[in-house]
Structures are given as C-alpha cells and as structure tokens.
Amino acid sequence: MTGKELTEILEDSSPERTAALFAEAYRVKKGTVGECVYLRGLVEISNICRKNCLYCGIRRDNSSTGRYELDSAVVMEAAGFAAAEGYGSLVIQGGERTDRKFIDKITELLVEIKRKWPLGITLSLGEQPEEVYREWFEAGAHRYLLRIESSTRELYEKIHPVDSVHSFGTRLRALENLRKCGYQVGTGVMIGLPFQNAAHLADDLLFFRSMDIDMCGMGPYLEHSETPLYAYRNLIPSKERRLELSLKMVALLRLLMPDINIAATTAMQVLAPDGRERAIMAGANVLMPNLTLSEVREEYQIYQNKPGVGEDAALSSSSTEERLRKMKIPIGYGRWGDSLHFSKR
Numbered sequence: 001m002t003g004k005e006l007t008e009i010l011e012d013s014s015p016e017r018t019a020a021l022f023a024e025a026y027r028v029k030k031g032t033v034g035e036c037v038y039l040r041g042l043v044e045i046s047n048i049c050r051k052n053c054l055y056c057g058i059r060r061d062n063s064s065t066g067r068y069e070l071d072s073a074v075v076m077e078a079a080g081f082a083a084a085e086g087y088g089s090l091v092i093q094g095g096e097r098t099d100r101k102f103i104d105k106i107t108e109l110l111v112e113i114k115r116k117w118p119l120g121i122t123l124s125l126g127e128q129p130e131e132v133y134r135e136w137f138e139a140g141a142h143r144y145l146l147r148i149e150s151s152t153r154e155l156y157e158k159i160h161p162v163d164s165v166h167s168f169g170t171r172l173r174a175l176e177n178l179r180k181c182g183y184q185v186g187t188g189v190m191i192g193l194p195f196q197n198a199a200h201l202a203d204d205l206l207f208f209r210s211m212d213i214d215m216c217g218m219g220p221y222l223e224h225s226e227t228p229l230y231a232y233r234n235l236i237p238s239k240e241r242r243l244e245l246s247l248k249m250v251a252l253l254r255l256l257m258p259d260i261n262i263a264a265t266t267a268m269q270v271l272a273p274d275g276r277e278r279a280i281m282a283g284a285n286v287l288m289p290n291l292t293l294s295e296v297r298e299e300y301q302i303y304q305n306k307p308g309v310g311e312d313a314a315l316s317s318s319s320t321e322e323r324l325r326k327m328k329i330p331i332g333y334g335r336w337g338d339s340l341h342f343s344k345r
C-alpha cells in the first residue's frame, strides 16, 4: 500500500468498509501471530520526568501533580503478582530520568526479578545513552518501547519544545541504538493530535515499516488541561473519530506488518469502555493490565480520566481477563509472547 492509499483508507468514513478492514486485519493476525492475546503486567515506576512534552500530564513543568517513585520492594511485589497470575511478562514504564541512582535501581531490579521469576521484561523509560540501554539489556530486559510520537519532524517539533532535550534526531538515534543492543524494539505514535492529518498518520505507518519495528503501541491523543497543547483542543477530531482512527491504524499496521506485536492501549479505553477489546478485534495482540498500586495510580496521569484509577492490580487484571474470556479470545498465559517478526529476522 502506498502513502496515498493509506491516507484514503484513513479518511474514508464508510462503516461497511471499516468493518471489512477490521475483519481482514483479524484474519491476517490469526494466520500469522495467531489469535492469542499476551498479557504484560504494567508497573509505572515513577512519574518524575526531565522532559516537558507539550501534551503530557507528567511533564516537568506541571506542578499540579505530586511526584512519586516506587520502592524496589513494591516493584518486586508487582512482579510477583504478575508471575503468580501467569502473565508472561512485565513492563516497567516511567518518566525519563538519567540520574545514575535511578539507572542503578533499574539494573538491580532487572537482576532481582530475573533471578526470582521467568518473566520477560519490557522497559519503557525514554531516551538513554547507548551504554545504559546495553547495561539494562545485559541485566535482563529484552524489549524496549520508545514512541516516536510522530514520524513527521515538523509535527514532532510542534508538540515538543524545540531544544536539545527534545530533539527528533536524538529520538531516532535512540531507536537505532536499541536495535544495536539487541532489544526487540517497539515504537508508536499518538493519533488525533492538533496539526495532524491523515497523511501524517499514513507516513507513520510507512515509517514503522521502514524502521522494521518488532512491536507497536499507539493510541488516541487525549487533551490534558494542565499542558500547553490544551490551548489547541478545538483543532482535534471528535472522540469517536479519534478512536476510529486509532483502530484503523492498528488494522492497517497489521496488514502492513503481519508478524509484529501490536498493543491494545489504555488510551483507547478512555474513549470507549470497550476500546481495547475493539483494538484486539482490529488486529492487536498484546494487552497491558496496570499493576501499579492504587495509592500512586492517580499521580501517573499522562492524560486525564485515565481508567482504573482507584482500582487495584487484582481488580484491573481480573476485569481484563473476564472481558477476553467472554469474547472467547485465548490468553497466552505463562508465555513471553515475543515478537514473531524479531525471531524471524
């Protein structure tokens, strides 16, 4: 598919053709990675961040949110919960921090977790020097998520401050460094941003293919009142349109890259209670139940109205699994669910 064809499909509003696209993506998923959905327990280790992305609720300059960092013991408890529940993997996500104390803490946690449980570990801790990526890989992490946010430089620069901490070039190099270190590399974008059109999204899909990514997590942009981008909220598509665009992006990516892992993201669930289940029906095969303890959950609000705030880990995981069971979707318990694309490379 060319950029022009992808753009046309994204712009098309026919419900019949959209339903056919989702069905085709599901069929392709079933024939390549299979019907199984893999669960990754998500731990939001810290909402302290050195960056100031113009869309994000935990950006450095947002003084209206409290800041926290989980103790290692709490992370270990969450890892134990994930293992006991039969989740194959854990995702450790957090704001971008480059202090040595934090880097060492992650390294030690990785070693500890790998010693105790056979969990696969994905990290999502932003841009780091190549040596840090290597250190964490050697300590036991084997997948890394770093969203490009938008693959169009001009758009990237409209949603980030333009300075050396927020450089598009550095982001691209970080993705290359992750690959060099041996990680399964995941990236993704936000969908329905101000200043973004369907052609940008089509370019994002082609970017994923040209980067030969192993995994993808993308979701709708959700406006946050304590961020600068909120001023442009009149420029964004309706909630329905943002969700539909996000589902179409999942489906088109499944057709373009049949054997990668694609996440059904929490942001989709904000726009519709069954948003993540619909993403699974449109070609996604990974789900990340939130294991962050309810005490700090409300402080990890990259966007507002995040679902599950006030729920604890046991509750969010059982509701997710219950919904999948009802849909008769098999769950890949106890398996890492690595990217098939990666193992074939």
Ligand code: 5AD
Binding pocket: 055, 056, 057, 147, 149, 189, 190, 219, 220, 221, 222, 223, 224, 267, 302, 303
């Ligand atoms: N809406 C949707 N997604 C957001 N993210 C950050 N802020 C928002 C927002 N307002 C996403 C970014 C980031 C990930 C951790 O969360 O894509 O990479």
Ligand code: SF4
Binding pocket: 049, 050, 051, 052, 053, 056, 057, 058, 059, 060, 094, 095, 096, 126, 302
């Ligand atoms: Fe920090 Fe990520 Fe939010 Fe940017 S999007 S401010 S890097 S947590």
